[in-house]
Amino acid sequence: MRFLSIYKNVERNTPPTEQEMCAMGKLIEEGMKSGKLVSTEGCLPSAMGARVRVENGKFTVTDGPFTESKEVVGGFAILNADSKEQAIAYAKEFLAHMGTGETEIRQLFEAPQDVQKNYETLNNLKASQSAGRS
Numbered sequence: 001m002r003f004l005s006i007y008k009n010v011e012r013n014t015p016p017t018e019q020e021m022c023a024m025g026k027l028i029e030e031g032m033k034s035g036k037l038v039s040t041e042g043c044l045p046s047a048m049g050a051r052v053r054v055e056n057g058k059f060t061v062t063d064g065p066f067t068e069s070k071e072v073v074g075g076f077a078i079l080n081a082d083s084k085e086q087a088i089a090y091a092k093e094f095l096a097h098m099g100t101g102e103t104e105i106r107q108l109f110e111a112p113q114d115v116q117k118n119y120e121t122l123n124n125l126k127a128s129q130s131a132g133r134s
Contacts, residue, residue: 001110002081003087003106003108004106005076005090005105006073006076006103007073007075007076007094007098007102008073009102010072010100010101027097031077036081036090037078037080038077042074046064046069046072050064051064071101084105091105
């Protein structure tokens with residue numbers, strides 16, 4: 001099973017130190033080699049971001065920084081785990097490394113193989129029909 005782990009923390013005003021970057025690099029490398037980590041990325045400061053919202057068909061865009069928020073998204077990881085409990089254990093390992101913050105763990109939808117194959121077949125059929133009309 002795959003899980004999305006969203007890391008939230010109090011936003012810093014300084015970039016990570018070289019020592020912090022090296023320690024995180026080592027943690028990521030170990031996670032990738034063991035197969036428990038599929039992908040991960042950290043976020044730049046919220047001042048460089050925006051929030052986009054739609055309500056009743058009307059869009060609003062709010063540029064960062066998001067000073068009204070106690071915590072902001074600091075990054076994410078896609079985890080391979082046999083259970084939610086195992087994904088939680090991986091999140092605890094990460095948080096122990098970080099020292100502060102929280103993670104939200106959400107299991108990702110994974111279409112059964114036959115459903116995925118049906119979508120691929122349908123897409124191939126649509127593509128060949130479109131090519132025949134040209």
